[in-house]
Amino acid sequence: MGEHQLEHFIRSGGLKVTPQRLMLLREIEAQGHLDVDELFRRAQAHFPSISLATIYKNLHTLSENGILREVPLPGKRSVYELHHAEHVHFFCTECNKVCDVEADMSDIADMLRERTGYQFDTMRVTLGGPCPGPDKCMRE
C-alpha cells in the first residue's frame, strides 16, 4: 500500500499523521499479523525511545477507526492486521503464527446469513491446526 493511501486512511478518521503511526502501519503491513510485543520490538528499531503506551494507544485508536483489525486468538494475545476484505485466518498450533488464507468468503457469508437469519456486520473465521509447511504458512 502506498504512503499516500496510508496517510489518507489515517486522516479520514480525523487522526493525525505521525511518523510513529506510519511506521506501525508499515510494520503490520509487512508482517501481516503482529501482537503488541512484536510490534514494540520492531518499533524500537525505528524509534529507540518509543513507549509501549504509544503502541497500545495507537492499536486502539487505529482499530476503532477501522484502519486496523484485532484478531483474537485462543490462549494467546490478539494480533493486529490491516483491515481488508473478509478473509480466513489460519492459526498454526505448532509455530503459533497466523496467516491469511486465500479464499473468497462472500458466498459463505451469504450462506450463513440465510441459514442463521442473523444480519451480522462482521465475520471472523479462524482455522487451527499444524500448518502444512513453509510454502503454505511460515513454519520452517
Added chain:
Amino acid sequence: MGEHQLEHFIRSGGLKVTPQRLMLLREIEAQGHLDVDELFRRAQAHFPSISLATIYKNLHTLSENGILREVPLPGKRSVYELHHAEHVHFFCTECNKVCDVEADMSDIADMLRERTGYQFDTMRVTLGGPCPGPDKCMRE
C-alpha cells in the same frame, strides 16, 4: 448433560472429579458462555470461599483436556463453553453477549478444506453485530 457423563468426561482426561469442577461445568452448561468474572461470581454462590485461582486453574486444565473450549473475542475477555460440535457464535456488539447459532457447519468446513487446501483441526466462526432481539439472542 447428565451428572455421570460430566464425571466421565473429567475422569477420561486423567483428572479428578471435585465438587468445584462439577459446579463450574454445570454453570457453564446452564449459561452457555461465561467469562472468568461471571464464573467466579456464580461460583461464590455455591462455594463462598472458592478462590479465583481455582477458577483460572480449572479453566486451563479443562480446556487443555478438551472438556471446555475458549472462545476469544475482540476487545473482551474470552468466554468458555462446553466443548461440543462445530458451531457458529454470534457476538452481540450491543449487549456484549455471545450465543450459539443453530447452523450445520460440516459442509462449510468441507468447502473451506477444499478451497484453502489446509487440513485444519478446529474452525471458529464468530459473527458480530447488533443481535435481532430477545427471541434470537439475549438482548432486552
Added chain:
DNA sequence: ATCACTGCAAAGGGTTTGCAAGTTC
C-alpha cells in the same frame, strides 16, 4: 493557536505461581 499525540512514570487490573492443608482414587 489549537488540538492531538508522544513518552514517561505511576497506578490499576488481571493472571499466575508456590505452598500448606485438604481431597480423590
Added chain:
DNA sequence: GAACTTGCAAACCCTTTGCAGTGAT
C-alpha cells in the same frame, strides 16, 4: 498413601491513565 486439587497470598505480569512537553494542521 500417592497424586492431585484447593485456597491463600504474593508475585508477576500486562494494560491503562495522567500529565507535561512536543508535534501536526
